[in-house]
Amino acid sequence: MGTSQRRPEPREAYFDYKAIGKIGEGTFSEVMKMQSLRDGNCYACKQMKQHFDSVEQVNNLREIQALRRLNPHPNILTLHEVLFDRKSGSLALICELMDxxxxxxxxxxxxxxxxxxxxxxxxxxxxxxxxxxxxxxxxxxxxxxxxxxxxxxxxxxxxxxxxxxxxxxxxxxxxxxxxxxxxxxxxxxxxxxxxxxxxxxxxxxxxxxxxxxxxxxxxxxxxxxxxxxxxxxxxxxxxxxxxxxxxxxxxxxxxxxxxxxxxxxxxxxxxxxxxxxxxxxxxxxxxxxxxxxxxxxxxxxxxxxxxALASHWRKATTFFPKHPVAPELLSSTWQTPKEGQKQKQPLKQEKDHPRRPGPAYLMELPKLKLAGVTKLSSYSSLALQSVLAPGANGRVPLLRPLKCVGANQKTDAQKDIKPTLKQRRLPTVDRRGGGC
CATH class of the missing domain: 1.10.510.10 (Transferase(Phosphotransferase) domain 1)
Structure with a gap:
């Protein structure tokens, strides 16, 4: 319970605290100084004198709803925990202890x-x-x-x-x-x-x-x-x-x-x-x-x-600059090549460029130009063109299921296309735990 929760739910945990002394008493509650047996810190425990029948009744209490809505705030008392004993119907609010x-x-x-x-x-x-x-x-x-x-x-x-x-x-x-x-x-x-x-x-x-x-x-x-x-x-x-x-x-x-x-x-x-x-x-x-x-x-x-706010922002901009461009990422190795020119230096292995700690910076990666790769926009499938081409009446015919051919068989249209890609056998991918 070292950190305050945004919405502390009621739970039975009276045995996690021991009473140290009484702070004050009101008409509907009394406030005790309690020490947590888990973290050793002292807290203020507001023990309600009213009997509660259910968790729903506890959650509908205005004080709990207000503290949940207002926390966290530097000038509002922090609610750390809500303790509810179903058997006795007793309710206590564990809050931070003030001087x-x-x-x-x-x-x-x-x-x-x-x-x-x-x-x-x-x-x-x-x-x-x-x-x-x-x-x-x-x-x-x-x-x-x-x-x-x-x-x-x-x-x-x-x-x-x-x-x-x-x-x-x-x-x-x-x-x-x-x-x-x-x-x-x-x-x-x-x-x-x-x-x-x-x-x-x-x-x-x-x-x-x-x-x-x-x-x-x-x-x-x-x-x-x-x-x-x-x-x-x-x-x-x-x-x-x-x-x-x-x-x-x-x-x-x-x-x-x-x-x-x-x-x-x-x-x-x-x-x-x-x-x-x-x-x-x-x-x-x-x-x-x-x-x-x-x-x-x-x-x-x-x-x-x-x-104080300006000082906070100055410290923040030390780690997050206004124009976050890492100089080391703009070295000659990663310069973006001009259109129509090849890269002068090949990409190095991952071990030569270890991952740097800190925030990631957005930058444009260089355009890779691999030999033997044809642009997708220049490739057109004759089979698809014949299927999608309009007929004599100007209407597009209905799509029909394509006939499956063997792995070593090719259509006439495919025979006319000269292969430009070398066939490579991809290694098998090992998946951990069946994940994608």
């Missing part, structure tokens, strides 16, 4: 991370969201606990709440952790889109930058009240969109909003611009993940990525 999550990274810190580090992490988060949304999936539970870190590499995990962007609304209302829940999730009866992930990402951005949550509501009403205290009440047009998808009507007193707290005075104006675009109240006006990657805040990250 910590974002919440553990910022918990207890006295000073926030540098803005360069924040931009580095947020660029990777937006990259994972863009890849996910492009593949028709939205997460619905983006929060610091589900964003994992290992050696400065960020990966999004825990796809247990994900849904397809093409699935039919309404969705579950009480989705996502309350502090990171978008207004459309709070004010509608399950009518929201993938844009909710961007709201949650904006809340994460603020929390990483200030070490404090942006909207720490105690309940649903307190949550929407805290949003209005900072952002202000939405416009009538925005509220009208929400009211169309809400059985119970609501009205809010006008509130201007105090604005995002200036606990992040050290952040650049570009960072604050991106933050405001992420937490736009109206989801139609909220920035997408793809647009966020093009924001001026990530200028340095894009330049670094472009430089």
């Amino acid at each position: 910590m999550n974002i919440y553990e990274l910022i918990q207890g810190r006295r000073h926030p991370l540098s803005e360069k580090k924040i931009a580095h992490y947020m660029y990777q988060l937006c990259t994972s969201l863009d890849h996910m949304h492009r593949n028709g999936i939205f997460h619905r539970d983006v929060k610091p606990e589900n964003i994992l870190i290992k050696q400065d590499v960020l990966k999004l995990g825990d796809f247990g709440s994900c849904r397809s962007v093409y699935s039919k609304q309404p969705y579950t209302e009480y989705i996502s952790t309350r502090w990171y829940r978008a207004p459309e999730c709070l004010l509608t009866d399950g009518f929201y889109t993938y844009k909710m992930d961007m709201w949650s990402a904006g809340c994460v951005l603020y929390e990483v930058a200030s070490l404090q949550p942006l909207f720490p509501g105690a309940n649903e009403l307190d949550q929407i009240s805290r949003i209005h205290d900072i952002i202000g009440t939405p416009t009538e047009n925005t509220l009208a969109k929400f009211k169309q998808s809400r059985a119970m009507s609501f009205d809010f007193p006008f509130k201007k909003g105090s604005g995002i707290p200036l606990l992040t005075a050290s952040l650049s104006p570009q960072c604050l611009s991106l933050l405001h675009a992420m937490v736009a109240y109206d989801p139609d006006e909220r920035i997408t993940a793809h647009q966020a990657l093009q924001h001026p805040y990530f200028h340095q990250q894009r330049a670094t990525e472009k430089q």
